[in-house]
Amino acid sequence: MKATQITTAVAALACALALPAHAAGDPVKGREKTSMCAGCHGIPGWKTAYPATYKVPKLGGQHEEYLVAALKQYKNGERSHPSMKAIAASLTEEDMQNLAAYYASSYSGPSK
Numbered sequence: 082m083k084a085t086q087i088t089t090a091v092a093a094l095a096c097a098l099a100l101p102a103h104a105a106g107d108p109v110k111g112r113e114k115t116s117m118c119a120g121c122h123g124i125p126g127w128k129t130a131y132p133a134t135y136k137v138p139k140l141g142g143q144h145e146e147y148l149v150a151a152l153k154q155y156k157n158g159e160r161s162h163p164s165m166k167a168i169a170a171s172l173t174e175e176d177m178q179n180l181a182a183y184y185a186s187s188y189s190g191p192s193k
């Protein structure tokens with residue numbers, strides 16, 4: 082009887098943890114930080130500031146997990162672009178998740 086209850090509790094906890102793991106970031110907080118990114122990546126979403134002269138990847142609509150992974154790679158040196166490295170170094174993991182949540186949702190409108 083007790084074992085069953087524990088199993089149920091563990092299963093419930095696993096579900097509770099699994100759900101928010103996908104969208105851990107807060108897009109509203111992320112949006113507040115995008116002033117740091119807007120000069121190069123453009124805002125909201127797709128337009129880059131200087132598409133003709135400087136290739137800046139678009140972030141709007143990109144997968145959240147991909148954006149967080151990319152930012153971590155700039156911070157830890159796996160990716161070596163100097164400006165992005167400096168930017169990523171100033172971000173906490175929470176900032177990265179929030180920014181990623183914002184950019185992942187921004188293609189459907191800034192209010193989301």
Ligand code: HEC
Pocket residue numbers: 114115117118119120121122136137138139140148149151152160161162164165168180
């Ligand atoms: C000085 C210009 C500049 C600023 C400011 C800037 N970026 Fe970037 N970003 C770039 C460039 C250029 C690249 C492509 C670098 C490369 O080739 O690795 C890039 C790449 C990225 C990538 C990887 C995209 C991909 O498709 O692999 C992410 C994610 C990113 N930036 C997020 C951000 C965020 C979030 C901010 C604000 C906190 C920001 N950037 C601010 C210029 C900038």
